[in-house]
Amino acid sequence: MPAFFDTHRETLEKAVEAAKTRGFWTPYPEVPSKSVYGETAKEDGEAAFQALLGKPFDLDQPNDAGLAGKEDSPFGLALGITYPAATPDTLIAAAKSAGKGWAAASVEDRVGVALEILSRINAQTFLMAHAVMHTSGQSFMMAFQAGGPHAQDRGLEAVAYAYHEMSLVPGAVRWEKPQGKHGPLVMDKTFKVIPRGIALVIGCSTFPTWNTYPGLFASLVTGNPVIVKPHPKAILPLALTVRIGREVLAEAGFDPNVLLLAVDEADAPITQELVTHPDIAIVDFTGSPAFGSWVRAHGAGKQVFTEEAGVNSIVVDSTDNFRGMCANIAFSLSLYSGQMCTAPQNIYVTRDGIETDEGRKTFDEVADGIAAAVDKLLGEPNRALGILGAIQNPATAERVADSRGLGRIVRDSGPVDAEVAGGARTATPLILALNAQDEDVYLAERFGPISFVIATAKTAAAIARAAGSAKSRGAITAAIYSTDEAVIDAASEAFADAGVPLSVNLTGGIYVNQSAAFSDYHVTGANPAGNACLTDAAFVANRFRVATVRRQA
Amino acid sequence: MPAFFDTHRETLEKAVEAAKTRGFWTPYPEVPSKSVYGETAKEDGEAAFQALLGKPFDLDQPNDAGLAGKEDSPFGLALGITYPAATPDTLIAAAKSAGKGWAAASVEDRVGVALEILSRINAQTFLMAHAVMHTSGQSFMMAFQAGGPHAQDRGLEAVAYAYHEMSLVPGAVRWEKPQGKHGPLVMDKTFKVIPRGIALVIGCSTFPTWNTYPGLFASLVTGNPVIVKPHPKAILPLALTVRIGREVLAEAGFDPNVLLLAVDEADAPITQELVTHPDIAIVDFTGSPAFGSWVRAHGAGKQVFTEEAGVNSIVVDSTDNFRGMCANIAFSLSLYSGQMCTAPQNIYVTRDGIETDEGRKTFDEVADGIAAAVDKLLGEPNRALGILGAIQNPATAERVADSRGLGRIVRDSGPVDAEVAGGARTATPLILALNAQDEDVYLAERFGPISFVIATAKTAAAIARAAGSAKSRGAITAAIYSTDEAVIDAASEAFADAGVPLSVNLTGGIYVNQSAAFSDYHVTGANPAGNACLTDAAFVANRFRVATVRRQA
Structure with missing residues (x-):
């Protein structure tokens, strides 16, 4: 097991602190600068993006439904990328099997893996910027920032909240109840964070990473295997994300199927089958109120988080x-x-x-x-x-x-x-x-x-x-x-x-549409625009449960 | 405003700490002793109980549906107590109106009120023991302990969790984002805990206080007015609870309708009308899986917590x-x-x-x-x-x-x-x-x-x-x-x-059926016995949301 947790411990501690103090903080610079991302990062990112076009995307995961993917860039470029597709049953079976080892891992090991994934995603920000730009239609600069560091911030924020909540559950405790003149009753108890089940994260086409990372990372670190279902028009940013995630998982000795990509095309959608599958326990959805209300209604009994829309x-x-x-x-x-x-x-x-x-x-x-x-x-x-x-x-x-x-x-x-x-x-x-x-x-x-x-x-x-x-x-x-x-x-x-x-009275360089991780609560959960808030304790606390073993001392 | 928060601050701090360390702790002694509860507490409690029998219960709250209540003691005593009844619409209108001032109160003021209520309930434990005994059928000693201090512990535990989570939301923050050579972007932000709406707590007949207090107090301190719907065969313990609560609320300058009793009889139930009312935002339910599944299905879109049952x-x-x-x-x-x-x-x-x-x-x-x-x-x-x-x-x-x-x-x-x-x-x-x-x-x-x-x-x-x-x-x-x-x-x-x-390997004075507040997580929420856990962060975190105001500095 690589020492990912130790490597990123300082970042994690600062993130936990930032989420409490809610001032400005980020470990992921938003400036697309050589001094930050490396002398050749810009060219490397563009070359890597060009190399992906017009061919099957290299992603080694269960694949029993051929290739799928029909993305067109709103800037006019034909992407021509296809992805390995799988049926919901196949994906869920793979996630279930991989989930056992993931659930057994320590909180620190899971959090370490998540932080390493975020770190590697950050290193690939130039590539990600092209991927987000040519799926969402964001300009390059916006795709770089909102699809890169700002999305990574939101993912890290979710990890920080989840880690904080899980760290409040003690591992082992001695419970001693006084009995007056008699000796005390003494029990030794151990508590373990247990996952809820398989998590499904449904992405949107406009902010494929920013809106997906919070749910993805919150479910992941709390022990749930995660199936990422991108919008059929914005697959590439999440395919890159899942590929990086699977690499890190495998390096850490976990079954990479802890993180899976579920690809479909607009004329053969699989989202509803995934949402209603009895083994899906958590659903994070970003998208339209029309489909959001369907998800809420058909996800009854599951833990469902939505970010839909409203009238601002x-x-x-x-x-x-x-x-x-x-x-x-x-x-x-x-x-x-x-x-x-x-x-x-x-x-x-x-x-x-x-x-x-x-x-x-x-x-x-x-x-x-x-x-x-x-x-x-x-x-x-x-x-x-x-x-x-x-x-x-x-x-x-x-x-x-x-x-x-x-x-x-x-x-x-x-x-x-x-x-x-x-x-x-x-x-x-x-x-x-x-x-x-x-x-x-x-x-x-x-x-x-x-x-x-x-x-x-x-x-x-x-x-x-x-x-x-x-x-x-x-x-x-x-x-x-x-x-x-x-x-x-x-x-x-x-x-x-x-x-x-x-x-x-905004008149300067801050705009009403901007929501900063670690400071602005994005969506309050208190009106029909969504029931999720990025990120607060409620967004993470119900993604895990606690199992106890107690015995007489 | 009485200084309830200051009075109980030390208890609160110890409770927050106990919930984290999960060793044995309680501020409410479980021994029905004169040295703890007062020289005449035993006789006073019995006399107070006898004085309630055979007459209308004195509870000054909205009352447009006459008197209701048909409780019989499983020990054979006819209680003959009736309570002021009101229609769901009347109760909800009263709660809504009272909720405004309650939502505007500080976290500390609300928590102070809750702790004072618990303290006064504790002082009335002998009376409560009779009330619980003659509704649930518990023996006097069990009714004293489980219906008294142990229930109060569970209520306090919920207050501690909710207070802890709310206290992580900072009140006011200055956010400063560096802009390289330019001056930083500076925003002043204020964050305020806001309630979700009106909370409904549905009690059971076997543990009318123990199972009701967690939801009641968690919803209350997070700013939601609470309607308490007792089981028609176990009204008295919750009528006493609500009466004490309304006294404290009024003393603190709040509209006592922040806490209301919803009484019915088995042949004219009002629970379903309450659960499905659009203004009810939170439902806590303890009872049978049959009615629990109805509550979960019909409470879709609301925050629903259930404790149902299972096969142990x-x-x-x-x-x-x-x-x-x-x-x-x-x-x-x-x-x-x-x-x-x-x-x-x-x-x-x-x-x-x-x-x-x-x-x-x-x-x-x-x-x-x-x-x-x-x-x-x-x-x-x-x-x-x-x-x-x-x-x-x-x-x-x-x-x-x-x-x-x-x-x-x-x-x-x-x-x-x-x-x-x-x-x-x-x-x-x-x-x-x-x-x-x-x-x-x-x-x-x-x-x-x-x-x-x-x-x-x-x-x-x-x-x-x-x-x-x-x-x-x-x-x-x-x-x-x-x-x-x-x-x-x-x-x-x-x-x-x-x-x-x-x-x-339990062979001594601890039994599998015992669940100790601040240490044992009661119901994990991870199987069909219930989706609630008494008490963890998930039980409290989604009972409130956060409102932000931000402006350029």
């Missing part, structure tokens, strides 16, 4: 930095073309206008200010492509086109200049103006670069609508702009009650 | 203390007439007999040895009644009568001498001999003083059967007797895999 809001009451506000909102609307579960959709502005550092602004001036800031942000096509990335799913591009008639167009969506975009599927933000009563339009989630500036009576009404929609439809983020502390207090209370984290 | 086993392989073993098993079968979810039902003995300190014993000699030990234990009627207590439910007495034909009678059940038992409904243990193939008989739970001595081929087969039945039917306890460490190791592994705590 910004309430604009007043500001002492109109330009900063407009620029900040513009970036939030543009980043990855609004394809983030954290992206804002509904921007509430009082119809009588707002007070700003530039004097009173009418409703239209606020809407136009945001639109102008988007134009400015995306004025240069290369920069625009770097921020917007590509549209992952053709259905999202169609939704943008279909949404034009839903309100008064404040800013129309368009493609990025074809010379720069090449074969990429692109769409800049569509911004529509609505009235508060147009609830049918804005209370539905319109995934992609579609947002609404909504005229409301007063700020209190706007807060009530935004918090109300979070309660009824779910929300993952919310923001408010106000110079009035009483308004901020009221919003803080309303959004807390609705279970949404609130960002206040 | 003892495997007898060999012993170096045959008399001690027989005496220990005899006590486990007799205590509270087997009406414990922890009581053993199936005793596996190899059909070729076992090695003992008294030489080889045949299967029949082992069965007869246990039967003789029961006879000896219960030979004196007063002592018998003190151990057996009364049969809570007439259906249990019928089940004993109906079970006589299920196998060869090794020891017949009978009543305790009527002169001693008076009007009490009593039944001594029925012990039947079976063969391993009689699975239809012994794999069903036969609640009450009914047990089976089952002849098996070898010990390995016995372990496999016992662990297998735990996996398929659920089990809360298991025990093995063996002088062979290899057999004990094999049993430890098999029962851990089946999610059952294992007691080894």
Whole structure:
């Protein structure tokens, strides 16, 4: 057994501490720099990615269903990679068999393996960036950061929480109960962390690693074998992840089937069969509310964690930095073309206008200010492509086109200049103006670069609508702009009650869509946007149980 | 706001520590002694109980459904107490309204209130003992201990776990992310524990306080208003609990409707309406697997914790203390007439007999040895009644009568001498001999003083059967007797895999049915006997969520 735990002990201890103090911390640098990742890391990563294209992916695991995989890059590249496929029964049998040795391992050995996997994934960040970019449609820089170090952070965070909770279970204890004048009753007890069963982690197409790593690593270190089921359009990042994981497991002397990839194609899906299999004990799901509700209903009796979606809001009451506000909102609307579960959709502005550092602004001036800031942000096509990335799913591009008639167009969506975009599927933000009563339009989630500036009576009404929609439809983020502390207090209370984290007066380099590991709780679990929170104790504590043996001393 | 938190801070800190170290600890003495509970506590408790009989119970809470309550003591006493009843909608509206102020309170204020409630319940232990005795049928001594200090321990344990988890969420944090040569990005964040909603705690008739306090106090301190739904035959102990709780809440300046009693009668039950009400967010249930599975199915989407039941086993392989073993098993079968979810039902003995300190014993000699030990234990009627207590439910007495034909009678059940038992409904243990193939008989739970001595081929087969039945039917306890460490190791592994705590070679003053707060995990949550564990982090961590407000510094 390699000394993986010792190698990574300091990182683990810092991670446990960071999760408690919740200040900034990361062991995985987000800068794609030679000084961090190595002199030739950039070229090596690109070459490794190119070498994968157009052939079967080398992954030595149970394979009784031929090859599968039909991924297309939203940037226009044909990936042409196929993966070894297996039936759910085969995967589950392999996981079950491998799970015995994994369950018997010590907490430290399992945690050591997980930390070594994360470390090796980190070393492959340039390759991973290409894999995430050409499946999700994220720009290279975003794919590098969100698909690399930020995803690794989230995985490490889950390991830290799980390790902390497991370490609270003592190994051996002597229990002595006084009996007055008689000698005490004495029992020797041993406690052992035991897994729940086989874990299934269902990935999404937009953040294949960031949203998958928490559940994957939390289930793994708590002793459960893990079957990773990628979205059929974003297999490669998780195939790389599973391959690295299986290498480390084998080196540590475990059956590599502790970690398995379950590949399918959109026209022959296997996810439902996996979810409902009686041997699957834990399900982590990221995806649409439609399939999420199916998973919750059909996973009854299992431990199910979901991150679905919601309708995120910004309430604009007043500001002492109109330009900063407009620029900040513009970036939030543009980043990855609004394809983030954290992206804002509904921007509430009082119809009588707002007070700003530039004097009173009418409703239209606020809407136009945001639109102008988007134009400015995306004025240069290369920069625009770097921020917007590509549209992952053709259905999202169609939704943008279909949404034009839903309100008064404040800013129309368009493609990025074809010379720069090449074969990429692109769409800049569509911004529509609505009235508060147009609830049918804005209370539905319109995934992609579609947002609404909504005229409301007063700020209190706007807060009530935004918090109300979070309660009824779910929300993952919310923001408010106000110079009035009483308004901020009221919003803080309303959004807390609705279970949404609130960002206040963001005008600088932090955006409402960003969620930092070890500090921001991503999804509260307290509204319909999801029942999971990345990461808190509840996300890990029920992935293991405790077995006791007690005997008279 | 009274300084309840400060008053009880030391108890809390010790409880948090005890839950981690899991040695023996309790702040609530289990001895019904004047020196502990006060010179007149015994007489005061009895007088207070007598004063409650035959009249409406004084509980000032919403009451739009008249009076309800039809409790009969299994010892023959007519209680004649009625309680203010309310419709589910009325209770939920009251809880919702009261919940706002409770959610806004600090963790320390809520925990302080809970600890004060427990302290006042402890001071009323003599009264509670009568209440538990005359609803559950437990003997006075058992009702005093299990219904009093041991239940209070379990409540305190839940408070300690919840406090520990909540205290890991920091209140306010400055987050500083370095930006190379530029100044850091700085955010000020505040985190607040928020409740999930209204909690429902459904009590049982056999351990009305012990099984109710963990869920009640865990939900309460995490900010959720709690509706306590007692079993219609065991209302009084929880009515006393709720009354004390409401007093403390009011003294602390909270709306007492944070804690409400939901009373019904067996022929007009309201539990299902409560469970399925959309405003109920958390359900704690103790009771039968039949109703438990209904609660799990209809509580989908809510946080549901259940303690149901299972088939508990003892495997007898060999012993170096045959008399001690027989005496220990005899006590486990007799205590509270087997009406414990922890009581053993199936005793596996190899059909070729076992090695003992008294030489080889045949299967029949082992069965007869246990039967003789029961006879000896219960030979004196007063002592018998003190151990057996009364049969809570007439259906249990019928089940004993109906079970006589299920196998060869090794020891017949009978009543305790009527002169001693008076009007009490009593039944001594029925012990039947079976063969391993009689699975239809012994794999069903036969609640009450009914047990089976089952002849098996070898010990390995016995372990496999016992662990297998735990996996398929659920089990809360298991025990093995063996002088062979290899057999004990094999049993430890098999029962851990089946999610059952294992007691080894108990021959002294500890019994397999006993589960000590702060040390023994009661129900692992890893087999069908229940999904809850009293108490671990998983039992508390998902009763609250975290709301964030972040702003640029």
